[in-house]
Amino acid sequence: AVVSTQSTGGDFMSRFCSNLDLDHKTQQIATTVARQAVDLDIVAGRVPVTVAAAAIYFTCQALAIDKSAKDIGDVAGVAEATIKQTCKTMYPSRERLLTPEIVAKGHLNQFYTMR
Secondary structure (H helix, E strand, O other): OOOOHHHHOHHHHHHHHHHOOOOHHHHHHHHHHHHHHHHOOOOOOOOHHHHHHHHHHHHHHHOOOOOOHHHHHHHHOOOHHHHHHHHHHHHHHHHHHOOHHHHHHOHHHHOOOOO
């Protein structure tokens, strides 16, 4: 199977990040997160636009960038709950989606502390 950039939400990524006033570095990280999540089959069954939105939210959380799931959902046209649910499925694989330096910062832990 050929994985095009469209299937990883790459074409949505630059537009969404631009509309959210996110810098290029953040966009690059979010794009990598989206691609890895698809390649590792973490987001199976999710449409590309959802994967892109969730990857942006996940990246913003990891980097402590103040963007809410609602802000991202409004730009992406994805429900806030869908973004959060997709991120929950991504969290256990955070070490495969993000660099060790970003994971080590621990910002994600406050969002996904397991009860």
